[in-house]
Structure formats: C-alpha cells, structure tokens
Amino acid sequence: MKALAYEKAHPLEAFALELREVDEPQLRETDLLIEVRAVGVNPGEASIRQMRSAPPGGRVILGWEFAGVVAKAGNGFAVGDRVMGTGDITRDGCWAERLAVDYRVVTRIPDRLSFTDAASLPIGGLTAWEALFRDRSELPPGVENVLVVGGAGGVGSLGTQLLKAKTSALVISTASRPESREWCTAMGADLVVDHSADVAGQLRTAGVERIDLVLSTKGTAANINWLADVLKPFGHLATTDLASSTDIEPLIQKSISVHTEMVFSSVIADHNLHRQGAVLAELVEHARPIVTTELHGLTVDSMREAHRLAESGRTIGKTVITV
The missing domain is CATH 3.40.50.720 (NAD(P)-binding Rossmann-like Domain)
Known part of the structure; x- marks a missing residue:
C-alpha cells in the first residue's frame, strides 16, 4: 500500500515526507483494518515530525485522526462500516491507504456526517x-x-x-x-x-x-x-x-x-480504552464538525500545506485532508 513516510526528523523548510510503498499493516487481536478516507492534521503531529526519527533502516508514518471504512470484519464491526477514531502514537498512523487500529478507540459515523467532517472531531x-x-x-x-x-x-x-x-x-x-x-x-x-x-x-x-x-x-x-x-x-x-x-x-x-492531558495516555497504558470509543460515540451527538480547510489527496504537497498551517499558530478550526 502507499503511505506518506519519512526517516529523519526535520523542520518544515526541509519537508521530507515521501509517498512510498510500504507493507500492509499487521493486525492484532483487537484491531480493525480501515481503508482511510480522510485525515485530520494536528499541531502535535507537526511537532513529532520535528523530533522523531525512525530507527536505522526504518520509517515513520504519522497521523492519528481518521475517518474511513472497515475493510475486514471483526470485533463487532462489519465490512463497509463507516468509522472514525484516533489510534496509537507508538504505532504507524493513518497517513496511509490502510490503517490497523484498536476497535476500542473507534466509533461509527452517523449518516449525516461526511468522512471529511468526521475526521475533524476525534483528537x-x-x-x-x-x-x-x-x-x-x-x-x-x-x-x-x-x-x-x-x-x-x-x-x-x-x-x-x-x-x-x-x-x-x-x-x-x-x-x-x-x-x-x-x-x-x-x-x-x-x-x-x-x-x-x-x-x-x-x-x-x-x-x-x-x-x-x-x-x-x-x-x-x-x-x-x-x-x-x-x-x-x-x-x-x-x-x-x-x-x-x-x-x-x-x-x-x-x-x-x-x-x-495527553489523548494517547489510555492507549499507551492500555487503560479503560472502551471509554474512549464511548466518548467518541457521544461526541458525534453533541458536537458539529469544525473543518475550515479541506485539502485533497494524500500527497506530499497537501501534507506540506497542512503542516504549514499547523505550524503557523493561527489556524482556526481544523485542517482535513480528503484521501
């Protein structure tokens, strides 16, 4: 599959993400396989890009706010279910065609929300x-x-x-x-x-x-x-x-x-993960989408622009890339 990845931490002016072929994600017992349709981009991810390098011979795939479609049934979800969620900061993220994610940090998307709108909410x-x-x-x-x-x-x-x-x-x-x-x-x-x-x-x-x-x-x-x-x-x-x-x-x-507060604490500690899925389910009932900038295509250019906006410190609402 294709994913946006990089090897060494770097500043925005030396933007080094590349669209490359990577291995399909390996599923754990509690995972879902998601076909990614939209991703929200956050200032925290831009900060990680500046600080985190891959181990020797490895690569980094960022992104932990997504909306997409379940590609493999399991853990109470069916193929074709429209879902949104976060992920695990210690694993590959969603800047890729497909994502492995724990089902407990995922919830179904109501019919009234598009993938783009849904991707603006989880983080x-x-x-x-x-x-x-x-x-x-x-x-x-x-x-x-x-x-x-x-x-x-x-x-x-x-x-x-x-x-x-x-x-x-x-x-x-x-x-x-x-x-x-x-x-x-x-x-x-x-x-x-x-x-x-x-x-x-x-x-x-x-x-x-x-x-x-x-x-x-x-x-x-x-x-x-x-x-x-x-x-x-x-x-x-x-x-x-x-x-x-x-x-x-x-x-x-x-x-x-x-x-x-750090949103990945429950995932890292494997503590009360079901609560995060429950919160996401309640969130879509109480909150409306906050998309203010929509970019198109999982490309180097769209991600560079998303990072530029994130690092500006002047972003209103959320930047979402529709895949």
Whole structure:
C-alpha cells in the first residue's frame, strides 16, 4: 500500500515526507483494518515530525485522526462500516491507504456526517473531554464558569461545544483576532476576551471576578501568571501543553489543582480504552464538525500545506485532508 513516510526528523523548510510503498499493516487481536478516507492534521503531529526519527533502516508514518471504512470484519464491526477514531502514537498512523487500529478507540459515523467532517472531531473532542471531565461525564463540583484559552483551535472549539451541550457553565473563550473571535462565538462561547491584552481586566469589566476552571490549549507556561491571577483559590487548571520547565509557583500559592492531558495516555497504558470509543460515540451527538480547510489527496504537497498551517499558530478550526 502507499503511505506518506519519512526517516529523519526535520523542520518544515526541509519537508521530507515521501509517498512510498510500504507493507500492509499487521493486525492484532483487537484491531480493525480501515481503508482511510480522510485525515485530520494536528499541531502535535507537526511537532513529532520535528523530533522523531525512525530507527536505522526504518520509517515513520504519522497521523492519528481518521475517518474511513472497515475493510475486514471483526470485533463487532462489519465490512463497509463507516468509522472514525484516533489510534496509537507508538504505532504507524493513518497517513496511509490502510490503517490497523484498536476497535476500542473507534466509533461509527452517523449518516449525516461526511468522512471529511468526521475526521475533524476525534483528537480535539477526546482531548477536550478528558481535560474537562476526566473519567466522569461532568465538571468538578462547584465549577460554574470555564475559561477556554485558545478557543478557536481544534481542542478549544470542541471543548466549547461540549461545555455548552453538557453543562450549565458560563463559557468564556480567548481569541486575539476578529475572525477567531467570531469563530469562538459561533462555537457557543458566552463571552470572548483577548488573551494578548489584560485578561483579568476584561473579565472584571464583564462582571466575572474569578474563574473556576481554565482549559488551556496553548501558551500555558507563558501565561501562568495571569492564569493564576484569574483562577479562584482551589480552582482547576486543565492543560494540554504544560512543559516540564513551567514554574507553577503562582498556582501553588492559590492551591490550584493542575490536570494534564495527553489523548494517547489510555492507549499507551492500555487503560479503560472502551471509554474512549464511548466518548467518541457521544461526541458525534453533541458536537458539529469544525473543518475550515479541506485539502485533497494524500500527497506530499497537501501534507506540506497542512503542516504549514499547523505550524503557523493561527489556524482556526481544523485542517482535513480528503484521501
């Protein structure tokens, strides 16, 4: 089969992915074989491309957000079932014609969704769900308002939608450009503030004295002082990008609970995988697609453009490549 692969980690200007012939995926007992029809492209995958090299004589196939068709029956799925899901960061990804994936991180696609639309949901939706709700289906006790930092990105967009669909919380998003502010409002945010300005002052002007929970999807380390400022004592910070070097002293002074999130934790630890499939099934009932850029064909050119957008830091919604 054909797949986009590379050997050595590299920057965007030396983009080295090639469309090459590779072996068919080998199925494990809990795997499905999927014919890939669309893939979502994420900033995290662009970061991995810059850091991960293949072992000697090997190659790397990235991509862990897909929609496609079951090609081999098994594990409760039939040939021809339309499905979407994530995958396993330690295995070959979906930038290929076919993918082996654990059935527990897959769900069926409703007829109303195209493959392209479905591929925009899994990674952002699962990340937002686990960051906000952890292993529950509701927010921590006492949370009445939530601030979503980076509300126009994939995680922020779907986190806002989940909050509005599943909770009664006041949802505040951050965005610094007119088009991203407009997008956050369209996702359901009750209030949008500019994270490049005085966030605490903007919140006070809007009548919000303290935030109960922050979902931070970008810039957590750089923002740590104003995040600590706006959070209430004993509040919650859920973050998808907390660096090991982050100085959390400002949070400690207010006894803030810090919740880190990495969407592949359940897969790597083989912990409660069925829950991820169940979350995806609920996600398609609560969230609408967030495709803003659709590229065509699993080609070097389309993937290079997707990575350029991902690395720009200015992407709204999700970039999807239709295969």
